[in-house]
Amino acid sequence: MRTTHPKTAVVTGSNRGIGKEIARQLCQCGFAVFIASRDMHDGREAADELCAEGHEAIFLHMDVNDPLSIKNAVGTFSQKADHLDVLVNNAGILENADVPITKMNVEQLQRAMETNVYGPIIVIQDFLPYLAKTPDGARIINVSSGAGSLQRMRTYAPAYSISKTALNAVTRQFAASLQDRRIAVNTVDPGWVQTDMGGAHAPRSVESGAETIVWLATEAPLTETGKFWKDKREADW
Numbered sequence: 001m002r003t004t005h006p007k008t009a010v011v012t013g014s015n016r017g018i019g020k021e022i023a024r025q026l027c028q029c030g031f032a033v034f035i036a037s038r039d040m041h042d043g044r045e046a047a048d049e050l051c052a053e054g055h056e057a058i059f060l061h062m063d064v065n066d067p068l069s070i071k072n073a074v075g076t077f078s079q080k081a082d083h084l085d086v087l088v089n090n091a092g093i094l095e096n097a098d099v100p101i102t103k104m105n106v107e108q109l110q111r112a113m114e115t116n117v118y119g120p121i122i123v124i125q126d127f128l129p130y131l132a133k134t135p136d137g138a139r140i141i142n143v144s145s146g147a148g149s150l151q152r153m154r155t156y157a158p159a160y161s162i163s164k165t166a167l168n169a170v171t172r173q174f175a176a177s178l179q180d181r182r183i184a185v186n187t188v189d190p191g192w193v194q195t196d197m198g199g200a201h202a203p204r205s206v207e208s209g210a211e212t213i214v215w216l217a218t219e220a221p222l223t224e225t226g227k228f229w230k231d232k233r234e235a236d237w
């Protein structure tokens with residue numbers, strides 16, 4: 001069965017948190033949204049919730065740490081859509097934020113790199129044929145963090161911060177490589193957001209955290225590419 005809405009989006013890690021809200025807002029903008037989730041139960045539940053609100057949301061099983069799972073997800077996607085307008089690399093992990101780099105276990109850095117950097121690279125590479133088929137130009141948004149900004153970086157969460165700086169570099173590389181193919185690639189700091197990761201004391205709602213990402217996915221000029229954004233303005237790298 002093909003999607004009903006002609007515009008399509010894939011959001012990784014959209015079973016909860018900021019990703020689920022990005023999916024909701026993209027649905028409200030008229031997209032058929034693929035809820036990419038490594039957890040079958042939570043992913044189906046999130047898709048069902050959006051469908052119950054009258055949207056077109058399709059569960060897509062995907063663990064971004066597993067290249068085969070990504071390939072299988074692209075296969076499932078191709079049975080329902082022939083092009084991809086928007087890809088949001090939102091899935092991410094943050095572990096041991098309080099352990100300084102002097103005590104950091106490099107295996108922790110390895111895990112952060114696998115989910116926050118290698119995963120997005122493979123997801124972009126594997127969905128590229130479908131992004132390239134979008135008639136009006138496609139958009140890729142990588143969900144980064146203020147923690148990845150070199151100008152602001154101090155001792156907080158070394159593995160996570162290094163991985164998000166690397167994700168910003170990945171964004172620049174893809175943006176330059178894909179500019180001639182009308183595919184915009186940007187990276188976003190959503191701010192400190194109330195989710196399982198951000199905690200209960202974070203000042204921002206998921207609605208506010210998702211806003212700039214959805215703006216880049218829908219309204220921002222396609223000529224805006226290779227940039228780091230916060231609150232719809234360019235942020236310091």
Ligand SMILES: NC(=O)c1ccc[n+]([C@@H]2O[C@H](COP(=O)([O-])OP(=O)(O)OC[C@H]3O[C@@H](n4cnc5c(N)ncnc54)[C@H](OP(=O)(O)O)[C@@H]3O)[C@@H](O)[C@H]2O)c1
Binds near residue numbers: 013037062065
């Ligand atoms: N919250 C903040 O204050 C904040 C600030 C700056 C940046 N960010 C960034 O915003 C993004 C979303 O964060 P959040 O606050 O919504 O975090 P969250 O509530 O912890 O949600 C993280 C999401 O990523 C998914 N995920 C993790 N590893 C995965 C994997 N290997 N494969 C597929 N999905 C995976 C999780 O799936 P499971 O449910 O299966 O674990 C979950 O859906 C992240 O990239 C984060 O770094 C957040």
